[in-house]
Amino acid sequence: MNLFRKSALALAIAAAAGSASATVISFDNLAGLQGSTFTSYTESGFTVDSLLGKWLVAKNYGAPVPDIFSGKGWGTASASIEVTGGMFTFGSVDLSANLGNASYTFEGSLGGVSQFTQSGVRSCGGCNGLFATIGSSFSSVVIDSLKISITGLGSSYNVDNINVTAQVVPEPATYGLMLAGLLAVGTIARRRRTS
Secondary structure, X not given: OHHHHHHHHHHHHHHHHOEEEEEEEOXXXXXXXXXXXXXXXXXXXXXXXXXXXOEEEEOOOOOOOOEEEEOHHHOOOEEEEEEXXXXXXXXXXXXXXXXXXXXXXXXXXXXXXXXXEEEEEEOOOOOOOOOEEEEOOOOOOOEEEEEEEEEEOOOEEEEEEEEEEEEEOOXXXXXXHHHHHHHHHXXXXXXXXXX
């Protein structure tokens, strides 16, 4: 019986824990020249799509280059992107506000239902080209969609290094195998006890 309990506990912990894989969407393989239109980019199973405003490819500076940018200087005071790619958590993003502040909002959703909203301001009166890492206050909340919205008061704002962690959810077949293993261990333990 002791063997059965230990095996059951080990299998339950393994199934519940799942696994996670941290990823930084760094735009390292972003195609296009400086100022060319950005619409979509995929890296490590995650896709970043332009939702609102005009996003452009940045090759002049980044954290490191390349990254994406938008702003009033290019006809867009407000712009949004969306990150998708299965279930994940959001850790942080690097944001640059050029020649003025930029207000940002992070909206995480799961199955179309809002899970969190975080807003703030990247203050940067004269720090053209300097990035700040903005951490998520909801880094343990599992989502399947992250919307990053920015309104810039300066000339432009840049986004780089979106930190996400993929959450692996066991398939139903995994639970079936776990149950079969528990039954086998239970049967063996019962036979040993009656012998």
